[in-house]
Amino acid sequence: MALSWKARRRWSLVILLVGMPAYIVLAVSILNMLDRPPFWLELIVYVVVGFGWVVPLRFVFRGVGQAAPDADDEAGSGKE
Secondary structure (H helix, E strand, O other), X not given: XXXXXXXXXXXXXXXXXXXXXXXXXXXXXXXXXXXOOOHHHHHHHHHHHHHHOHHHHHHHHOOOOOOOOOOOHHHHHOOO
16 A cells, blocks of 8 residues: 555654654664774764665655645745
């Protein structure tokens, strides 16, 4: 079942406002439990983890920043 544009927009807000901070706290907590690895390894882990959340959630964010597909061109642009 495909998500509608409105549902994807709502889920993207939930992911960015709730999921992302929780994901960051989890990543930092796991690295701190590993007794702070060397800087270069920590940097690599943060880069991989930073891009890692995008891959499974890519479909949610695709097209969300654009105008609604069912909106008229003139009504959605705000220009007269």
